[in-house]
Amino acid sequence: MRLAEAWRVASAALRANRLRSGLTMLGMIIGVAAVVVLVALGTGTKNEVESQVEGLGANLMFVVPGKVDFNSAPTASPLDNTDLNDVVRVVGDRDRVAVTLTSGETVRAGRNSAFTTVLGVMETTPKVFVRTVAAGSYLTRADVDTGRRVAVLGDGVARKLFGERSAVGQQISIAGVRFRVVGVFAPLGQSLGVDRDSEVHIPISTAQRLFATNRIDAFAIKAPDNDTIGTLGDRVVAELHKRHPDTEFSAVTQDQILGVLGDILGVLTTVLAAIAGISLLVGGVGVSNIMLVSVRERTKEIGLRKAVGAKPRDIGIQFLLEAVLLTTIGGILGAVLGVTASLVTAALSPVPATVTWWSLALAFGVSAGVGIIFGVVPAQRAGKLDPVVALRTE
Amino acid sequence: MTPAIEAIDVRRAYQLEGLEVQALRGVSFTIEPGAHVAVVGPSGSGKSTLMHLIGGLDRPTGGRLLIDGRDVAGLGPAELATLRNETIGFVFQSFHLLARTSAVDNVALPLVYRGLGAKARREKARAVLERVGLGHRLDHRPNQLSGGEQQRVAIARALVTDPAVLLADEPTGNLDTANGQAVLELLEQLNREAGVALVMVTHDREVAARARRRIHMRDGVIEQDESDAPETGDEIWERP
Ligand SMILES: Nc1ncnc2c1ncn2[C@@H]1O[C@H](COP(=O)(O)OP(=O)(O)OP(=O)(O)O)[C@@H](O)[C@H]1O
Ligand SMILES: [Mg+2]
Numbered sequence: 001m002r003l004a005e006a007w008r009v010a011s012a013a014l015r016a017n018r019l020r021s022g023l024t025m026l027g028m029i030i031g032v033a034a035v036v037v038l039v040a041l042g043t044g045t046k047n048e049v050e051s052q053v054e055g056l057g058a059n060l061m062f063v064v065p066g067k068v069d070f071n072s073a074p075t076a077s078p079l080d081n082t083d084l085n086d087v088v089r090v091v092g093d094r095d096r097v098a099v100t101l102t103s104g105e106t107v108r109a110g111r112n113s114a115f116t117t118v119l120g121v122m123e124t125t126p127k128v129f130v131r132t133v134a135a136g137s138y139l140t141r142a143d144v145d146t147g148r149r150v151a152v153l154g155d156g157v158a159r160k161l162f163g164e165r166s167a168v169g170q171q172i173s174i175a176g177v178r179f180r181v182v183g184v185f186a187p188l189g190q191s192l193g194v195d196r197d198s199e200v201h202i203p204i205s206t207a208q209r210l211f212a213t214n215r216i217d218a219f220a221i222k223a224p225d226n227d228t229i230g231t232l233g234d235r236v237v238a239e240l241h242k243r244h245p246d247t248e249f250s251a252v253t254q255d256q257i258l259g260v261l262g263d264i265l266g267v268l269t270t271v272l273a274a275i276a277g278i279s280l281l282v283g284g285v286g287v288s289n290i291m292l293v294s295v296r297e298r299t300k301e302i303g304l305r306k307a308v309g310a311k312p313r314d315i316g317i318q319f320l321l322e323a324v325l326l327t328t329i330g331g332i333l334g335a336v337l338g339v340t341a342s343l344v345t346a347a348l349s350p351v352p353a354t355v356t357w358w359s360l361a362l363a364f365g366v367s368a369g370v371g372i373i374f375g376v377v378p379a380q381r382a383g384k385l386d387p388v389v390a391l392r393t394e
Numbered sequence: 395m396t397p398a399i400e401a402i403d404v405r406r407a408y409q410l411e412g413l414e415v416q417a418l419r420g421v422s423f424t425i426e427p428g429a430h431v432a433v434v435g436p437s438g439s440g441k442s443t444l445m446h447l448i449g450g451l452d453r454p455t456g457g458r459l460l461i462d463g464r465d466v467a468g469l470g471p472a473e474l475a476t477l478r479n480e481t482i483g484f485v486f487q488s489f490h491l492l493a494r495t496s497a498v499d500n501v502a503l504p505l506v507y508r509g510l511g512a513k514a515r516r517e518k519a520r521a522v523l524e525r526v527g528l529g530h531r532l533d534h535r536p537n538q539l540s541g542g543e544q545q546r547v548a549i550a551r552a553l554v555t556d557p558a559v560l561l562a563d564e565p566t567g568n569l570d571t572a573n574g575q576a577v578l579e580l581l582e583q584l585n586r587e588a589g590v591a592l593v594m595v596t597h598d599r600e601v602a603a604r605a606r607r608r609i610h611m612r613d614g615v616i617e618q619d620e621s622d623a624p625e626t627g628d629e630i631w632e633r634p
Contacts, residue, residue, distance in 0.1 A: 005506045016494065304490045307451060308551065309479025309507035311472040387451045391490065 002314055010322035013294065014329075021326060024290045027283025028330025028370070029337060032363040034276035036338025039359035041345070042269025044352030049261050053254060057130045059226050060254045061233050063087070063219040063240070065247050078244045080214040087219055090239050091232065098128040098220040101207045107157060107200055109172045114160035116200045118174055120207025128222045136168035136183030139203055143182075147205035151179040155187035156197030174200065175210055190350070221251075229253055273359075277366070283330070284370040291323050291378035295385075302382055303390025316383035323375025324368055331367025335360050396463040398481075398558045398591050399425040399448050405456030406443050417443040419614040420457060425593060427558060430585050432602040433595045435611030441595045442563055444611065448593060449561045450478045462558060479507050483552025483590070485562035485581070489544045491536040491551075497523060498532040501550045508555065522550040526580060542573030549580060553590070560584065562594040566601075578604075 014021045065077045088094045101120035106113050123139045125131060131138075133152065143150050151172060158167040158181075167181045179202065188196040208214055221236065223229035233251030240249045295302070302315055339355050346353040406418040418440045425431060425448075433441050446452040450461050453474075459466050462481045469477060491500050501519035510518070523529055526546045536544055545565060552560055562581060566574030578601060585592040594605070602608050610618040 002506065002509060004512070012494070300490065301492060304492070305503070305507075306475060307449070307478065307484050307490075308504035309475050309555075311475040311507070313472065314475075314507060388446050391451075391486070 003317070006314065006318040006321050009318050010325050013298075013322055014325060017294075020290060024283075024286050024326055025330035025333065027286045028280065028327050028367050029334040031276060031278075031280035031283045032331045032334025032367055033338035033341060034279060035273050035363050035366075036335055036355065036359050037341050037345070037353070038272040038276050039269055040338070040342035040353040040355045041351065042265060042272060043356050043359075044346065044354040046262060046265040046269070047354055048352045049265065050258055053258050053261065055130060056254070057128060057222060058254075059223040059229055060128070061221045061223060061229055062252045062257075063221060063233070063236050063249060064217075064252070065244075065249055077215050077217050078247050079216040079219075079240070081208075081216070083240060083243060084216060084219075086239055086243065087221070087236055090235050091221055094122075095124050095127045096222045096224075098122060098125045098222075099204055099216045099218070100220070101204055101211070101213070101215060101217050103207070103211055105174050105200075107161065107172055107174050109161040109170060112161045114157050114198070116154070116157050116198050118200045118202060118207065120204040120211075121201050122204055125201065128220050132186040133183045134186040135166060136181070138183055139201060144203040144205055147203055147209060149177060149179045149206055150182045150202065152183040152185060152201040153181055154185050154197040154199040156195055157200055158184045174202070177210055280366055280370055284327070284374040287323055287326055287371065288374035288378060290326075291319060291375055292381070294322065295319060295378050295382040298382075299385065299390045299393045302385050303387045303393070306385070306387035307391065312383035315385070316379040319379040319382045320372065320375045323378065324371035327367045327371030327374075328364070331364050334367070335363050338363070395427060397424040397460075398427050398429070398462060399423075399593075400460040400463075401448075401457065402459075403457035404447060404454045404459050406440075406447060406452070407455045416614050418447070418454070421614075421616050422457075423609065423616065423619060425559065425591055427591055428585070428589045429591045429593075429607060430582070430605045431591075431593045431607045431609060432605035433593060433609045433611060434597070434602050435617070439611040440614045441611050443614075445561050445563045445593070445595060448559070449482045449484055450474050451484075475507070479504055479555060481558050483555065483557035483560045485545070485548055485552050485560065485565045487564040487567040489536070489541075489548045489568070491544055491547060493536055496533045496535060497528060497539065497547045497550075500536070500547055501554050503551060504555045519550070519554055522554045523547070525553070526550045540573065541569050542576055545569060545573070545577050546580060549577070549584070553584065553588075557590060559591045559593060562592065564595050564597070566596075566598075 065079060084097070084099060088097050091097055099122055103118050105116060105118040107116050121139070122144050123141045126133070126138050134155070136152070138152055139150060142148070151174065153161070153167055161167065161172060162170060167184050170181045172179050172181060185197070185199070190196065204216070219236070221232065223232050230253070233253065237249045237251050241247070305315060339360070342353040342355050345351055401424070402422050403420045404418060404422070405416070405420050408415040408417060421444065433444065435441055447454055447459060448461070450466060453466050461477055464477060466474065492503070498516060498519045501523055502515035505515040505518060520529070520532060523532060526549055528543060528546055528550065531539060531543060536547070539547065560581065565581065566577055569577060581592055581594065582604065584590055596602055607619070607621040609616055
């Protein structure tokens with residue numbers, strides 16, 4: 001009964017001062033909306049990155065020279081074609097091994113040019129990774145073995161060089177050397193701001209000749225299943241280490257990449273949400289302030305209620321409830337605003353946004369908590385008012 | 395029979411910028427159930443201070459004060475609140491009604507802190523409002539009532555808990571003569587018919603003369619405490 005009265009009085013007080021309540025809520029609304037939106041953007045990005053990494057193919061592992069560590073500089077690759085033969089022997093199947101030799105190059109066709117990532121690869125690439133050729137065909141074993149000057153273009157490269165015309169069969173030049181286009185990839189779009197349609201694949205042997213090197217930058221290995229991926233990686237690394245005792249090698253699985261990316265994006269999301277959370281604190285201070293004003297304005301009412309039998313606790317709860325109501329309604333409105341903004345962003349822009357239930361629950365909990373924390377002092381002050389003094393105030 | 399109020403050498407001092415102000419310098423008296431007492435005296439003599447103490451709104455800084463047989467020295471703020479709710483009804487000079495709240499809800503307010511349900515509260519409040527002649531003003535807000543009506547609502551609020559003592563500090567101070575008369579008659583009638591003790595601060599000699607007992611205050615002490623001779627047959631309670 002007493003709680004019902006406190007509830008009734010608290011909501012009536014908020015209604016009586018609509019404008020003031022609204023302005024006070026604004027801090028909470030903005031803070032909660034910001035948290036919800038930033039968490040949605042962070043989660044959306046994480047999901048997109050994950051689906052892209054998973055979309056590369058299943059049971060993938062990358063073998064690279066050096067340690068996978070954010071603090072160490074990239075190591076120059078000592079790997080070459082003889083290592084390739086050994087890796088194939090350890091893996092036991094050439095179709096499960098892909099290699100890359102990467103170089104940024106300008107590719108020309110007639111008067112058009114495009115800056116591209118030229119990858120020297122083997123014909124096994126589409127068997128290891130998910131890559132679909134939309135027109136023409138991919139490189140063949142014969143292309144790789146004999147070092148033919150043939151290329152498969154990313155969708156973006158093909159468009160830049162040939163527009164809507166078919167690129168297959170056309171001539172292009174890479175680093176001043178003429179190549180024939182044999183295929184064009186299906187479009188992949190962007191991933192983490194990197195245009196994945198700007199790749200050009202040429203045989204590894206051709207690439208080594210073109211760039212005057214024997215180097216191989218990295219191996220990618222497709223394990224038969226997820227259980228053997230670890231031991232296979234260890235064996236490949238051990239073999240390579242035996243051949244190059246001065247260099248460390250790392251085998252990184254897809255899961256590990258996902259884990260690291262997930263951690264980075266998770267931390268980023270948390271930091272952003274925490275920064276947005278500061279505005280919740282600012283909103284809380286506003287609530288505290290307005291509650292102190294409210295206590296002062298209603299001092300006489302407090303005195304009267306005490307005179308007719310209200311205990312300090314009754315008065316305290318009434319004001320605490322008012323503060324919590326203020327922040328919680330603000331929190332709900334903020335969540336609605338945040339969800340709307342996230343959905344609109346996801347629908348109208350390429351930025352991914354995924355609203356998560358936990359961010360809504362968190363926002364709700366935090367706003368109620370802010371109400372309690374910042375309402376306690378004014379509520380206690382109201383509860384402790386001396387009834388004689390309170391009744392005498394004008 | 396326990397006295398409604400028993401005061402023994404009650405003192406109340408205020409600290410004002412390091413200086414001690416003695417508002418009450420030791421007053422002793424008892425108020426029996428059903429008594430009709432007028433408290434008179436010049437401004438600043440300590441009348442309101444005394445009423446606050448009797449009503450359990452404030453606690454003495456010296457002496458012993460018992461309300462309904464309970465020593466207020468041993469009671470915390472919450473227990474004092476309960477004691478006020480159960481024993482005392484206040485009528486203030488400036489009404490102190492809650493704005494934006496109907497007459498019936500204003501009257502029902504003390505019952506909220508008794509934990510009574512909404513329906514029971516409303517029923518009781520309506521009955522008391524009818525008793526003070528405001529049965530037709532249940533849902534009026536204070537700003538829709540005349541001063542006299544507002545004070546009658548306040549009296550109904552004081553009565554709704556069936557208190558032992560009604561404390562009225564200059565209840566007609568904000569009213570014109572006619573409305574003031576009506577309010578006084580109501581208070582006196584309630585004292586006569588309902589047996590609730592009435593302690594009223596007044597500046598009006600005639601009003602004071604109508605009480606059966608007059609406590610004259612001056613400079614924080616009781617200067618004179620005069621009681622009328624018992625009217626045989628009409629008296630319900632023993633005189634002190
Ligand atoms: N909170 C306080 N702090 C300091 N002094 C106080 C306080 N309250 C009352 N007093 C002093 O106590 C004395 C008695 O005050 P009180 O209000 O009881 O007088 P009163 O008899 O009711 O006067 P009035 O007829 O004007 O209402 C006064 O001198 C007043 O200044
Ligand atoms: Mg006074």
